Amino acid sequence: MKLKIKVVEAPFLFHQLMCLLGLHAWISLGNTIYVRQGELRNKSLIRHKIKHIEQMELHGKFLFSIKYILLCIRYGIAKNPFEVEARSTLGDEQISVKSGDKHRSSRI
């Protein structure tokens, strides 16, 4: 499955909100992964979020959201099968993250 995914550092206020909510990354509906400032090279985090994007593409974004919430209610977030699968991607798969422009965005 070939997906167009963009990874960017969250703008300041969004970064602050993510810190308040305890989030290290956020996925937009447009397949952009926003990471906290300083986490642009955190390949494990990005790989995990890419797996969630793949899951969303497979199930459909709306159905994925509903299933994700229901599975969290049933199993808790740590044992949610979507999370278990996403954590299983933390192997040695190669991804390339490079920063270039002034916004430090990367396409992977």
Ligand SMILES: [Zn+2]
């Ligand atoms: Zn996750």
